[in-house]
Amino acid sequence: QLQLQESGPGLVKPSETLSLTCTVSGGSISSSSYYWGWIRQPPGEGLEWIGAIYYNGNTFYNSSLQSRVTISVDTSKNHFSLKLNSVTAADAAVYYCASHYGPKGYYYMDVWGEGTTVTVSS
Amino acid sequence: EIVMTQSPATLSVSPGERATLSCRASQSVSSILAWYQQKPGQAPRLLIYGASTRATGIPTRFSGSGFGTDFTLTISSLQSEDFAVYYCQQYDDWPITFGRGTKVEIK
Numbered sequence: 001q002l003q004l005q006e007s008g009p010g011l012v013k014p015s016e017t018l019s020l021t022c023t024v025s026g027g028s029i030s031s032s033s034y035y036w037g038w039i040r041q042p043p044g045e046g047l048e049w050i051g052a053i054y055y056n057g058n059t060f061y062n063s064s065l066q067s068r069v070t071i072s073v074d075t076s077k078n079h080f081s082l083k084l085n086s087v088t089a090a091d092a093a094v095y096y097c098a099s100h101y102g103p104k105g106y107y108y109m110d111v112w113g114e115g116t117t118v119t120v121s122s
Numbered sequence: 123e124i125v126m127t128q129s130p131a132t133l134s135v136s137p138g139e140r141a142t143l144s145c146r147a148s149q150s151v152s153s154i155l156a157w158y159q160q161k162p163g164q165a166p167r168l169l170i171y172g173a174s175t176r177a178t179g180i181p182t183r184f185s186g187s188g189f190g191t192d193f194t195l196t197i198s199s200l201q202s203e204d205f206a207v208y209y210c211q212q213y214d215d216w217p218i219t220f221g222r223g224t225k226v227e228i229k
Contacts, residue, residue: 049219096166102213107218109156109166
């Protein structure tokens, strides 16, 4: 059974870079049926999709974050990562990683990590 | 990008009653739509994909319908564990987009 687990610092200073990793277990990140992505949720707000990556490195990003976001994949470690630079208080949120399942080329999020809270403060 | 609009923002329902949630896309997404349930302090859970297919383990009281731009999630008889926030999401095109959610609360 596929499981995802986020890890990374819970506190980031303004203007610095937020870095998170999602470790995949119970399945291979190199599966051709999956993209692997990140979603965030500011306190009391809804869900915002950040972006996703295929095992070969192909990526899609939310246009509103594209200039600050990089998602990368490490197939040898079966994990993928998120970097968001120049963070501000508006980037404080619970960050989720999720598998995007799409055997027919359309990808919905079937398995989610439990989420990790990121605070932005000096 | 495709904008997803959910209504109402809050739905007050008594246990045992039916709940009907709506979701509209700013352009056609065919049947490429999912619904998620989120309870406080928890990650979202996939309920429905392909507009009407229940995910593994989802009770039959949850049903989805619609095509194109207008979609509905129906909970036929609300149980106590169903009071939560529900999000629709289109995955027909990148970027993937969510609606702002409908909170189903106890009346």
